[in-house]
Amino acid sequence: MPVITSRRNxxxxxxxGLSASAGSRREKRAFLCEGARLCKDAALSGLExxxxxxxxQAREKYGAYLAPVKKASQEAYEIAPxxxxxxxxxxxxxxxxxxxxxxxxxxxxxxxxxARRLLVLEHIQDPGNLGTILRTAEALGGFxxxxxxxxxxxLSPKALRASMGAVFRLKIAQExxxxxxxxxxxxxxxxxxxxxxDRQARRVTEMDFSQGxxxxxxxxxxxxxxxxxxxxxxxxxxxxxxxxxxSLNAAAAAxxxxxxxxxxxxx
Amino acid sequence: MPVITSRRNxxxxxxxGLSASAGSRREKRAFLCEGARLCKDAALSGLExxxxxxxxQAREKYGAYLAPVKKASQEAYEIAPxxxxxxxxxxxxxxxxxxxxxxxxxxxxxxxxxARRLLVLEHIQDPGNLGTILRTAEALGGFxxxxxxxxxxxLSPKALRASMGAVFRLKIAQExxxxxxxxxxxxxxxxxxxxxxDRQARRVTEMDFSQGxxxxxxxxxxxxxxxxxxxxxxxxxxxxxxxxxxSLNAAAAAxxxxxxxxxxxxx
Numbered sequence: 001m002p003v004i005t006s007r008r009n010x011x012x013x014x015x016x017g018l019s020a021s022a023g024s025r026r027e028k029r030a031f032l033c034e035g036a037r038l039c040k041d042a043a044l045s046g047l048e049x050x051x052x053x054x055x056x057q058a059r060e061k062y063g064a065y066l067a068p069v070k071k072a073s074q075e076a077y078e079i080a081p082x083x084x085x086x087x088x089x090x091x092x093x094x095x096x097x098x099x100x101x102x103x104x105x106x107x108x109x110x111x112x113x114x115a116r117r118l119l120v121l122e123h124i125q126d127p128g129n130l131g132t133i134l135r136t137a138e139a140l141g142g143f144x145x146x147x148x149x150x151x152x153x154x155l156s157p158k159a160l161r162a163s164m165g166a167v168f169r170l171k172i173a174q175e176x177x178x179x180x181x182x183x184x185x186x187x188x189x190x191x192x193x194x195x196x197x198d199r200q201a202r203r204v205t206e207m208d209f210s211q212g213x214x215x216x217x218x219x220x221x222x223x224x225x226x227x228x229x230x231x232x233x234x235x236x237x238x239x240x241x242x243x244x245x246x247s248l249n250a251a252a253a254a255x256x257x258x259x260x261x262x263x264x265x266x267x
Numbered sequence: 268m269p270v271i272t273s274r275r276n277x278x279x280x281x282x283x284g285l286s287a288s289a290g291s292r293r294e295k296r297a298f299l300c301e302g303a304r305l306c307k308d309a310a311l312s313g314l315e316x317x318x319x320x321x322x323x324q325a326r327e328k329y330g331a332y333l334a335p336v337k338k339a340s341q342e343a344y345e346i347a348p349x350x351x352x353x354x355x356x357x358x359x360x361x362x363x364x365x366x367x368x369x370x371x372x373x374x375x376x377x378x379x380x381x382a383r384r385l386l387v388l389e390h391i392q393d394p395g396n397l398g399t400i401l402r403t404a405e406a407l408g409g410f411x412x413x414x415x416x417x418x419x420x421x422l423s424p425k426a427l428r429a430s431m432g433a434v435f436r437l438k439i440a441q442e443x444x445x446x447x448x449x450x451x452x453x454x455x456x457x458x459x460x461x462x463x464x465d466r467q468a469r470r471v472t473e474m475d476f477s478q479g480x481x482x483x484x485x486x487x488x489x490x491x492x493x494x495x496x497x498x499x500x501x502x503x504x505x506x507x508x509x510x511x512x513x514s515l516n517a518a519a520a521a522x523x524x525x526x527x528x529x530x531x532x533x534x
Contacts, residue, residue, distance in 0.1 A: 135515070136516075139514040164514055241408055247405055247431055248402070248406040252519075255519045256523075263472060
């Protein structure tokens with residue numbers, strides 16, 4: 001197999017573009033996935049693998065991870081270490097990459113509505129936070145996810161890494177309008193709860209989520225839900241705390257609320 | 268006031284050394300704190316502020332944050348932007364720093380024993396994880412913390428940033444020996460629970476933490492608690508999950524367990 005040694009190779013340039021730009025990902029309906037475990041996860045998740053890239057060293061070291069990736073990929077390329085450094089978003093690249101087609105769950109529409117419970121994330125700005133929240137949603141089980149407004153891209157390298165591939169498997173939809181979404185959730189029989197740092201709101205510990213279908217709206221790291229979106233929800237939920245409540249970070253607050261929602265369910 | 272413009276100024280070199288090296292922090296019993304809010308938190312937390320540094324731009328922009336910092340500091344220096352860039356661990360520095368003496372809570376000994384509940388962290392390697400867990404422990408309230416074995420340094424720039432200053436206010440002790448600690452916890456009347464990803468362990472949802480004093484042992488991100496430490500605990504706790512349990516990250520698992528422990532308490 002010929003080894004790609006030039007950073008200007010058109011296949012490499014296209015892959016690097018997918019890593020760098022959300023616009024490029026949208027236009028091509030594809031994204032770049034990095035790392036032996038994440039690429040294997042992508043292959044096993046049934047994503048379309050358009051191409052994979054690996055260094056000679058990675059072929060030796062990550063053979064067991066690479067096998068399903070190579071099998072699922074339409075094209076496979078060996079690349080030089082300096083090409084891996086170009087494609088990588090990390091300082092110490094493993095040297096394994098694949099170009100994947102858009103996950104079906106992200107195609108839009110109302111696929112998340114088939115889930116038992118829903119998480120609605122509004123204007124989450126930090127890709128690490130978004131990835132962590134998606135990873136937790138998958139781990140706790142049963143969640144579909146809507147990304148409302150200007151959430152950062154779950155297919156960026158940093159979000160993918162933090163999500164540990166949860167984005168490949170969750171039902172996720174991007175949704176521009178809180179009004180439209182709130183109406184469709186109500187029609188589908190979901191209660192709608194706005195997470196707020198407000199001591200007057202309903203305490204999450206007093207809720208019983210074991211019956212019915214529920215959705216949880218979580219807002220931006222700094223400013224919370226927009227008043228418009230919070231106002232569209234049927235109720236407000238808060239986390240009662242002894243300590244410095246304002247000090248819980250966005251991902252930790254989301255973890256507690258999702259856990260409380262899942263905790264009452266079947267386990 | 269004279270402006271420090273040289274990166275080789277001895278005061279600056281000493282401050283940069285505190286940022287770069289855990290050894291230097293231990294030797295000097297001091298650490299470098301960065302950012303307007305974190306420095307203000309340090310001043311208000313009653314830490315010894317040996318010196319503060321700020322750029323002219325920061326003086327204009329963060330005056331309200333700087334006032335208590337300057338008041339509490341033994342020495343104050345204005346610094347040039349290139350000096351701020353040297354001291355900073357971030358790409359876009361705010362230009363506010365202070366050198367603080369070791370927090371009293373970190374002095375060692377058994378100060379955490381006065382807390383209502385305890386978190387024991389063993390061999391946590393990632394400073395972002397450590398900081399996030401400390402931040403959550405403070406937010407949920409009532410926790411003292413032991414850092415067991417080779418935990419990363421809670422006073423490193425990354426851990427400080429993730430902790431949002433929780434390390435200034437929590438009672439934290441570093442502890443070399445799991446055996447010695449387990450004995451002292453038992454003597455002080457704390458039950459000891461090892462967090463494990465094991466479906467045979469006691470489900471945390473079946474526990475009642477509302478009575479008595481309890482401690483929670485959480486291990487390394489990749490490999491969990493050492494068998495020695497887990498074996499010293501009186502029981503094993505796990506998080507029952509519908510989803511991909513193995514996929515919960517260390518900070519999220521710690522959040523769920525701490526939340527369950529705090530949830531049963533007085534609120």
